[in-house]
Amino acid sequence: MVVSGLSHLRVRVALDVRPVQTRRERRAFLALPYRLYRGTPWVAPLRRDQRALLNPRKNPFFEHGTLTPFLAWRDGRVVGRVAAITNGRYNERHSDGAAFFGFFDVEDDREAAVALLDTAREHLAAGGYARVRGPFSPSFHDVAALLVDGFDRRPALMMPYNPEYLVGHVEAAGFETILTLSSYHAAWKHLDRQRLARGAALVRQRHPGLRLRAADPGLWRQEALVIRDLYARAFDDTPHWVPLSDAEFDHMERGMREVLDPRLVLILEDDGEPVGFFLALPDANEVLQHNPSGRLFPGAISLMLRAKLAPPRTFRTILLGVLPEVRRRGYETILIHELIERGRLAGYPASELGWVMDTNATLTHAIEKFGGVRDKRYAVVERSAT
Known part of the structure; x- marks a missing residue:
């Protein structure tokens, strides 16, 4: 994973959002949804494939894109994750100043959710981007979009899943819907x-x-x-x-x-x-x-x-x-x-x-x-x- 040198952000005494830097933190970033969504309709992808997706040596997305992962810690325990993403090919084709967020998974903890999205947004703003859009993990061609209806049914292959509470947390962070999609x-x-x-x-x-x-x-x-x-x-x-x-x-x-x-x-x-x-x-x-x-x-x-x-x-x-x-x-x-x-x-x-x-x-x-x-x-x- 491509990791920036952004220093960690202290939101409150008990909540700490910081970039992934160590091998232990990379493992925690990968592992979170397997713990968080166990027992839900979410279908666990093979960890082998997720490691390859996040590996710049194996995923050609990183030839033109970057991904800066963050974890939210509360009392020494990981409670959420997000990635700030840039896509060079997108910027060559579109001139709207957009960058992206993805790999957004968090416990039902609004403070942590908003802090994660704010951290990703501020990181991208510091890089000169005007808009933040998502979720794309890491691009339009991968698992993309936020599930807003149909939470009780398992996703099909390469389709996203998130719990219903995540929708409210995204809205609380100031995001608005710009595109709606359906599956049939x-x-x-x-x-x-x-x-x-x-x-x-x-x-x-x-x-x-x-x-x-x-x-x-x-x-x-x-x-x-x-x-x-x-x-x-x-x-x-x-x-x-x-x-x-x-x-x-x-x-x-x-x-x-x-x-x-x-x-x-x-x-x-x-x-x-x-x-x-x-x-x-x-x-x-x-x-x-x-x-x-x-x-x-x-x-x-x-x-x-x-x-x-x-x-x-x-x-x-x-x-x-x-x-x-x-x-x-x-x-x-x-x-x-x-x-x-x-x-x-x-x-x-x-x-x-x-x-x-x-x-x-x-x-x-x-x-x-x-x-x-x-x-x-x-x-x-x-x-x-x-």
Whole structure:
């Protein structure tokens, strides 16, 4: 982790917020959510993966970004954590003076929560930033946003979870919502599949050059590059979005291989040219939820057996998009229809779609029109750095 030389901030006699500097403090920063959220719907990620996420030698985010972690101590015990984050690629693309906070987890202790966010904000203000936005841990492409509705249900793979009290603590620190997002649950037996099939057939009649194909596992590297190009172009106008660097894309693609099901990766072509895609992954959280420690050992053998005997029954649609120049032609309907049918035939009875920005009226309308149900809601928040 990249640690600044900021001196510690004494808030009250019993509360101390200071930057992470020692190996013991780094371990405490990593370990906090495993203790804090045990027994909640939160699903513990593998500690191995979290260590890699925070390691500048293993995470290419640190080629252009920095992360300064802080811990809140009360009477010698860690009660909260936060990270102040800068993103050089974001600053190259946007000129709004924004920096970020993430990895924000704290006990139900408003004083500690506000002190942590104030410390991160003041640190970023000292670096010349005008706005603080989050949570991003550490970027838009990782676990992002604040859960604001749906606290009683476990998160899907790579989706955030936080207790309800955290929302009030964030608001008490002066942050306001600037973007809302939703995730949707789509159970095939509850969807209007006939209506969806008719809609997809109508779009195909209007555009006979359309062809939807599954990614070829034997040519996965080439297929991944096609998806990368579609992702960059389809999401280019998304608020706060930054395209992945070459190294970040390679890093993400390698990580996805561990859980990839090629049947859930589709590319839509129009007269031979890629114009849309969807990328979904089996919801590994169905398996990981049985390993609350997040440790590979002794939980690894149990997880492997469970994954083999009872593999995930749902998948999470990570990305679904079409190029801006072909939007409003109904291509999303074809993608959603194929997502449902191919997922059903592959043995997945349901999917989580999300998150989806609430401003994406075309996609939210299509999902709700055919029977998708909003399951959880999220927010991105922001405040002045001063």
